[in-house]
Amino acid sequence: MMIQTFSSTIRRKEMDAVLTCMVDEKLGPGELNAKLIQTVKEFVGCDGAVAFRSPAIAFSYVLRALDIPAEASVMISALAPAWHYTAVKNFGYTPLVLDVDEASGLVTPEIVQEGIKNGGRLLLIHETMGILPNLEEIIATGIPVIEDISHSVGSAYALARSDENQSAKNEELQKKAGMFGLYSILGMEANDTITAGGGAVLMAPKRREWIVLKKFTDAAPETDILPDMNSALGFIQMKEFERNEKARKAIFEIFQKSLMGGKNKTFARTSDGSSTIWSFPVVLNGSFKDVKQYASRKEIEIRPAYEKSVISVLEEEEQSKYIHAKSLYLRCVLFPLYPRLGSESATKIAKVLGTLP
DSSP states (O other): OOBOSOOOOOOHHHHHHHHHHHHHTOOSSSHHHHHHHHHHHHHHOOSEEEEESOHHHHHHHHHHHHTOOTTOEEEEETTSBHHHHHHHHHTTOEEEEEOOBTTTTBOOHHHHHHHHHTTEEEEEEEOGGGOOOOHHHHHHTTOOEEEEOTTTTTOEEEEEEOOTTSTTTTEEEEEETTSSSSEEEEEOOTTSSSOSSSOEEEEESSHHHHHHHHHHHTTOOGGGBOOHHHHHHHHHHHHTHHHHHHHHHHHHHHHHHHHHTSSOBOOOOOTTSOSOOOOEEEEOSSOHHHHHHHHHHTTBOOEETTTTBGGGGSOHHHHTTOHHHHHHHHHEEEEOOOTTSOHHHHHHHHHHHHTOO
């Protein structure tokens, strides 16, 4: 039987929560929406949050709260999800697509600086594959930043700080993904790190931004707000995050060791285990077709890592402007990695990773 690239982490607990909603006929936004919001606030540490029906709807409220002038340029990564591009355009702004660093698949402070020179007024940054970019330096450019933590929820960034009295000089402090930008979007779509079967939680890390955002979200129509059916699933997934992440990290370590024996590689991550594991990306040295055929023969489904990214919706001529992103778009694939994978399947995939053509 083929091992699928993605599989839901939904267990009996999650199903029970959803079925209870159906039995109680609490399908619209209500008590479970509020419970989901409270859990996200406690987990990330933000001041305020609202759960919407999609990441794009969440982003529309960010634009209202920030009052960005019409047609302003919004910077997005060429490897961010395609909805970044369509949402920016649909809401009347100009997408300013940025190339990435080939070693990480992420935008860098230097790339952002270049984008600012080209007229970028806002940065919507997707923390792809659960890896955090250099957020401190990106924030230091002065550009307003919106974090998309759909892959990176739970990741933490080590801050080196000197205390005023020097007693805690260079003490390592951790700040979670979602707490850097003015606002943050936690997508809960089918293949995001945490799924509610669809939807997104929009967060304001600080009180000042929350007060502004709340004025708009309080007036949101019910059709924008995440129903309790989805909220029930998202709530249990949030509660189970640590357990699921522990399983993902154990599998990731096995895969990473196996991959080291071959000629292909994965993205560099911090060695302290502070980045969230979303999937297992492999940057191929050879052809995608050969690797796909090889994996299929071993009953493993693989997918292009960026098949639904911004670069995938651009014309071919436009794609060639983003050299590193185009290279990763063609060469990076995802191997199955999820908590319910099981040791037998994980061992099978590890063997294939070590012997890829």
